[in-house]
Amino acid sequence: MADDYELENLICPECNHHGTESTRCHWCGGDGCFDTSDEDFLIEGSQYEPCEECKGTGILRHCPECGEDLSGRNVIDPDELYDLH
Numbered sequence: 001m002a003d004d005y006e007l008e009n010l011i012c013p014e015c016n017h018h019g020t021e022s023t024r025c026h027w028c029g030g031d032g033c034f035d036t037s038d039e040d041f042l043i044e045g046s047q048y049e050p051c052e053e054c055k056g057t058g059i060l061r062h063c064p065e066c067g068e069d070l071s072g073r074n075v076i077d078p079d080e081l082y083d084l085h
């Protein structure tokens with residue numbers, strides 16, 4: 001079962017490579033968190049734990065150029081770059 005990565009129009013903050021790849025987080029199913037209500041312990045006020053793999057975003061993102069894990073990182077939107085001028 002291969003991960004189905006989607007090419008995005010975003011720039012990697014590490015190497016400035018244009019075109020990051022992302023896929024739905026297979027650890028949490030895209031929810032960004034785990035439902036821990038089944039567990040024996042109860043966390044007060046919350047039954048959810050954020051997913052560390054996707055940093056709570058539900059999306060796994062990486063740079064195909066430098067291999068940097070960009071999940072939950074601030075990637076650069078090229079459209080916003082042009083707006084600065």
Ligand SMILES: [Zn+2]
Nearest residue numbers: 025028051054
């Ligand atoms: Zn996740």
Ligand SMILES: [Zn+2]
Nearest residue numbers: 012015063066
């Ligand atoms: Zn990169």
